[in-house]
Amino acid sequence: MRIFRLDPMMIKLIITVLLATFLPAKGGFVPFFEWLTTAAIALLFFMHGAKLSREKIIAGSSHWRLHLWILFSTFVLFPILGLLLVWWHPVNVSAEIYTGFLYLCILPATVQSAIAFTSMAGGNVAAAVCSASASSLLGVFISPLLVNLVMNIHSAAGNSGLEQIGKIMLQLLVPFVLGHLARRWIGGWVERHKSLIGKTDQTSILLVVYTAFSAAVVNGIWTRVGVDTLLWIVAGSLLLLFVVLLVNLAAARLFGFSRPDEITILFCGSKKSLANGVPMANILFPVAAVGIIVLPLMIFHQVQLMVCSFIAQRYKKKNEAAAAAAISKPVKSTKAAG
Template identity: 45%
Template sequence: MPHHSPGGARRVLRRVDWYVVALFCVIGLAALVPADGAAADGVSFTARLAVGLLFFLYGARLSPRAALDGVRHWRLHLPVLGLTFVLFPAAGLAIGLLPSGVLSPELAAGVLFLTVLPSTVQSAIAFTSMARGNVAAAICSASFSTVLGVLLTPLLAVALLRQTGAGVGDVPLTPSSLLDIAVQLLLPFLAGQALRRWIADWLGRHRILTTLCDRGSILLVVYSAFSHGMTAGIWHRIPPARLLLLAAVCALLLALALSAAHGTARLVGLSRADRVTAVFCGSNKSLASGLPMATVLFPADRIGVVVLPLMLYHTLQLVLCAYLARRWPAPPAPPPSRRPRPPPGPRRHLRYDAPLTSSTAPEDHTASGEARYFTAAAISSGAATRPNGLCSSMAALIRSATRSVATKPGATEATVMPCGARETASDWPSACIAAFVAP
């Protein structure tokens, strides 16, 4: 029997995105035990409160300074925002032209809604970091997309769906609907920005609570949406073959987005790190923003079908982008430095052949007197100011010579100052060296 190592199983488990697993488990729970009646109303009301809390946390955690600092890198942000809010909606309109036998009007509306969503923040930054891209630019680009998405996504969704008549029910563009969007999404976001000064540090210290709130609110929205779909009987009207066609359409849309992002980044001359950022920020769509917005824009009994393309696309982007991030070619290693070494400086040679006399020899032939004499000679020669420990070596030699002279029983001036030659005060280095080589 083949032996499976526990280490391999742990590696497989680490690669599993348990949040996606939790999403599908919640869908299964909604299919088996859907919320109905008063329970459905309570779940729907709680989901709307969770949406407001979610956007409040978005505003509290998003640093305005980080967003403003990234404005300077417009060569990266403009292509990413153009892909997110121009090319994607154009592709969604083209997909909406498919015959109803391929995609039902509700699914076509879901695809169109998917294309107007902003980029995801956490996944885009994580994939950029894995592929060694420009993480700081990814944070700024995803933040821009999220902020603009709060304003542009509802307006684009309402305008495009109203123009195409995609069959999502009543999605009117009226002052009351715009006010509802502002109260549900924009007002909590602005409140979080206003209170960020006082609560940002606390949120940073309790990341586990914010993570649970983020993911728990999205799971609650998914359960509410799919429960409404089950009680309305919408899922029975979607055959498995149409679901496979929808998955193929989402995969085609993701491949188109990845190719367009990479091609646009190369066309504008971005560096490798910025191309990585453009690919992941320009192709990803935010499930965390899309599901709450869907609860505001669409009728409760249609949300389950409308968000189905978003969930399929989100799953595909996690799998494919994780694969690309792990296998993206590494950046080229910097060339080794070949800077030539500086030429060695000129060597200083001490003269020891100068004529010496006993006129400058020390009168005190004791050990302390000889030490004072040779120390003065070492200082005059510059040994006290030379690097690499030369002064210490000189001092050791002086002490050795001093002990040698002082211990000779018949030490005379000729022993200390040999050669019987004349010397001036400037010839102390020569005198010192001559003393060292004396027999």
């Protein structure tokens, strides 16, 4: 079945983790890869800024009730569920795994996949573009604040919250803004080379993952993470996603949103961004801890793609069936009249 297929990016992530496991960066290669990672992150967010269309954001920005709920789901509902999971502590696994779950819960939503699934399912695409882009941009500020608020990592990482936000603004927000400002000159080129931009995004993420897991391997990540732990992360990801989807669906119907808006809420309010999360973790957490902390995020990323792909296909089939029924009705009534 299509739902159980790994997406190409996840396969590349697995290969990158295996490469870091057997050939981790050591010695003099470490500062080189750290520098390369910083440059790749800057390029990644520069391209994100260049892809952001002001016209599409303005087109979908008026639907404030929808955007408020999606932001609530992303930055309030998810963190509350993450805290409950840590408090519940159902399985005896490494504390870094629970930290990883809590970390993924405070991240912004994805942009590309949220919009793609909304479009496939027949949702409000303009609102999805606006909401997902706003979430990604606000996450640069909100996520590090939430990290310090709910995780108290500043003492462990050796940086204050203001220092972390400063680093994130320098490495993520400044390239993003520069890319968006440069859109008037490079926007056409970006639109014509979307596949190349996508490959640049993926390469940047893979480089960050390789650097993070190299440090994690050197510090003995695989002595703390076994098959049972990986299976628990999959189960925890499914549970977390199921609860969020259920709450979002109930809220969309309770507050009287239209069907297209309901679809947008489901797909924009349930996603977590790998593209934002991995680079941000590289700044927020000690180098030795990054690999194991982003592990739940990497697995949740695949789980959300598989589950949301299935849901989007179901919506698409229902829409096609409704459209076919609407077309056939006038034909039947005409025959009856004749």
